[in-house]
Amino acid sequence: MKIAIAGIATECCTFSPWTNKYEDFRIVTGDDPNFFDMYPFMPKYEGIEWTATLVARATPGGPVDPEAYDDLKADMLERLKADGPYDGVYLDMHGAMNVLGRDDAEGDWYLAVREVVGEDCVLAASYDLHGNVSDRIMETLDVITGYRTAPHIDYMETRERACDLLMRCLKEGIRPVKAFIKIPVGLPGEKTSTEWFPGDEIYAQIPELIDGEKVMDVTMQVGYIWADEPRMTACAIGLGQDEAATKAAAETLALSYWDHRADFKFGVPAMPIADCIQSAMQDDVQPVFISDSGDNPTAGGVGDVTVFLAEALRIQPPDLIYASIPDAAAVAKCVEAGIGGTVTVEVGGKMDPWHGQPLEVTGTVTTIVEKPDNTLVVLKSGGVQAILTVKRTPFHYRQQFLDLEIVPEDHKIVVVKIGYLVPELKAMAQKAYLALSPGAVNQDIINLTYNRIQRPCYPFDADMIWSPTVQVF
Numbered sequence: 001m002k003i004a005i006a007g008i009a010t011e012c013c014t015f016s017p018w019t020n021k022y023e024d025f026r027i028v029t030g031d032d033p034n035f036f037d038m039y040p041f042m043p044k045y046e047g048i049e050w051t052a053t054l055v056a057r058a059t060p061g062g063p064v065d066p067e068a069y070d071d072l073k074a075d076m077l078e079r080l081k082a083d084g085p086y087d088g089v090y091l092d093m094h095g096a097m098n099v100l101g102r103d104d105a106e107g108d109w110y111l112a113v114r115e116v117v118g119e120d121c122v123l124a125a126s127y128d129l130h131g132n133v134s135d136r137i138m139e140t141l142d143v144i145t146g147y148r149t150a151p152h153i154d155y156m157e158t159r160e161r162a163c164d165l166l167m168r169c170l171k172e173g174i175r176p177v178k179a180f181i182k183i184p185v186g187l188p189g190e191k192t193s194t195e196w197f198p199g200d201e202i203y204a205q206i207p208e209l210i211d212g213e214k215v216m217d218v219t220m221q222v223g224y225i226w227a228d229e230p231r232m233t234a235c236a237i238g239l240g241q242d243e244a245a246t247k248a249a250a251e252t253l254a255l256s257y258w259d260h261r262a263d264f265k266f267g268v269p270a271m272p273i274a275d276c277i278q279s280a281m282q283d284d285v286q287p288v289f290i291s292d293s294g295d296n297p298t299a300g301g302v303g304d305v306t307v308f309l310a311e312a313l314r315i316q317p318p319d320l321i322y323a324s325i326p327d328a329a330a331v332a333k334c335v336e337a338g339i340g341g342t343v344t345v346e347v348g349g350k351m352d353p354w355h356g357q358p359l360e361v362t363g364t365v366t367t368i369v370e371k372p373d374n375t376l377v378v379l380k381s382g383g384v385q386a387i388l389t390v391k392r393t394p395f396h397y398r399q400q401f402l403d404l405e406i407v408p409e410d411h412k413i414v415v416v417k418i419g420y421l422v423p424e425l426k427a428m429a430q431k432a433y434l435a436l437s438p439g440a441v442n443q444d445i446i447n448l449t450y451n452r453i454q455r456p457c458y459p460f461d462a463d464m465i466w467s468p469t470v471q472v473f
């Protein structure tokens with residue numbers, strides 16, 4: 001059997017001025033001898049001839065530049081056409097891509113693949129759980145399965161499950177019935193984590209709903225709320241060989257999500273920036289982590305909004321680490337001054353001028369780390385140590401701090417541009433707060449201006465009534 005692999009994965013915030021360009025994608029093609037390192041489970045499938053086309057991933061950001069998308073799609077299609085025919089295609093996706101000025105980017109990608117490979121080929125996609133799924137996507141794909149954990153510790157399992165389902169469809173000649181229920185609920189990922197109630201209980205039902213025969217798979221998509229496009233929605237998806245059972249499984253999941261819509265809460269105290277800093281200063285443990293959530297680059301924020309840093313410099317807590325702000329010019333000035341040098345720099349507010357402005361900071365350069373693709377510096381101003389970088393740099397790992405000679409446990413407050421804490425940060429945090437800060441992924445979704453999402457939708461139309469409608473494809 002012959003199976004092609006293709007994918008494009010990113011999450012695009014339509015409230016962000018920062019478009020994802022071609023160079024923002026990490027592109028792996030069939031020319032790369034290490035292509036299959038991305039899928040260490042694949043050797044278990046025997047008798048398969050794989051065709052690696054193109055898999056492109058970008059850190060979440062704003063909409064994708066249309067030219068970049070068209071170039072990536074053309075490259076993928078050219079590689080796909082060069083080989084074949086195929087029995088199946090595995091599509092390694094995220095599910096919340098937006099191409100500037102266009103809707104339903106993934107739907108377009110799948111349709112283009114379908115046109116090349118034909119109706120008899122089985123298309124299987126793996127998703128994040130923050131994807132927005134359209135009717136066209138459900139029509140075009142044969143298999144779709146998504147993460148069951150947020151934070152996303154099951155990303156590799158999900159890829160493997162998509163491929164397992166694809167293999168089964170091919171070997172047993174199955175074309176699953178697809179049951180699709182749009183749930184008119186739009187909630188941020190920071191409230192719908194699977195680590196606490198009710199997300200934990202809702203997702204815990206999934207394995208129980210799957211019997212492997214009548215119901216082959218079930219997916220619960222939270223959706224991606226910072227995309228103002230018509231397809232934005234939570235949804236439940238069932239795949240199976242028995243229509244009634246598959247519909248019932250999707251319905252159970254959809255109803256439990258709907259019934260709990262008002263129960264989703266942030267996992268830690270969520271407050272304005274100044275309140276988070278004041279509370280952390282009074283806590284008798286350390287380190288206390290604070291999420292600068294509105295500007296979280298891994299959710300689609302830009303990352304150079306300075307509002308939190310400005311508050312920190314105003315309040316001057318005795319010991320606060322701030323990670324981080326990308327600003328190549330400010331970094332260059334710090335490097336020029338050298339370690340121990342005193343500089344005054346205009347920091348941030350350039351990539352995302354919609355949500356913040358450049359901030360003047362005077363401080364001492366304490367650390368400089370030059371890497372092949374990024375330079376990082378630490379600028380100390382009173383009790384605040386701000387990490388500045390050349391590139392947008394999410395801080396998710398302890399080692400990233402150690403590389404800068406910062407031992408997080410030795411400091412009182414560590415601020416990270418993130419939403420819920422990823423496992424390594426959570427393990428270090430003795431206490432945590434989520435700052436309701438401004439930025440492209442502002443958690444105050446009720447007060448964002450939506451023009452294009454389907455209404456009614458909870459929580460925007462809080463009193464709406466709803467019962468599930470199952471679409472079968």
Ligand SMILES: [Zn+2]
Nearest residue numbers: 128129130152
């Ligand atoms: Zn996600």
